[in-house]
Amino acid sequence: MKILIAEDEEMMLKTMEFKLKKEGFQVITCSNGEEAMEKIVSENPDIIVTDIRMPFITGLDIVRKVKVELKMNIPIIVLSAVGLEKTVLEAFDLGADDFITKPFSPNELIVRVRRLLISV
Numbered sequence: 001m002k003i004l005i006a007e008d009e010e011m012m013l014k015t016m017e018f019k020l021k022k023e024g025f026q027v028i029t030c031s032n033g034e035e036a037m038e039k040i041v042s043e044n045p046d047i048i049v050t051d052i053r054m055p056f057i058t059g060l061d062i063v064r065k066v067k068v069e070l071k072m073n074i075p076i077i078v079l080s081a082v083g084l085e086k087t088v089l090e091a092f093d094l095g096a097d098d099f100i101t102k103p104f105s106p107n108e109l110i111v112r113v114r115r116l117l118i119s120v
Contacts, residue, residue, distance in 0.1 A: 001117055004028045004045035006036035006062060007079065008054045012102075016049065019106035020113070033057025037065060045074060047116055049109070052080040052087055060091055067095030075116040079104075 003025050007013040010031070017027045028043055030036035034056040040048065048066065052059040059078055066072045075097040080088055088099050098112050 001047070002026045002028065002043065002045045003113065004030065004036065004039055004043065004048045006030045006033060006048070006050040006054060006059065008032055008051060012051075015106060016109060019110065023110055025113075033059065033062055036062055040066060040072075040074070041070075044072075047113055048074055048076045049113070050076060050078060052078055052084060052091065060087065060094065063091050063094040063096050075119075077109075077112055077116065 003020055005013060005016050005027060008031055013029055013031065017029050020027045028039050028045060030039055033054045036050065037057055050059040050062050063076055066074055066076060077098040077100060078091045078096045079100050079102055081102050091099065097116055100109065100112065
């Protein structure tokens with residue numbers, strides 16, 4: 001299974017990449033939304049994990065482009081810091097499949113990724 005992670009915070013990105021690879025997933029990492037959109041189209045991942053706040057293209061933009069414009073049926077998990085309830089609700093309205101509040105346990109991410117991949 002191929003997972004694309006879009007996260008501009010390098011330490012967070014490396015932590016998620018390490019944990020997911022250790023669990024046997026193929027991981028594509030992107031440090032901004034622009035790079036993420038290019039790789040989503042070219043790599044067609046099985047699941048997307050994206051931060052909400054990123055340079056160039058935000059996580060909301062990614063959800064909008066993937067679900068609404070491109071009509072791709074790829075599950076998307078949105079990551080966000082506490083206190084962005086309005087933004088999280090907007091992400092769900094656009095088609096996000098799950099939401100994780102930062103900081104979070106890498107084990108929680110694995111559980112949620114597996115749950116979404118089973119339902120696809």
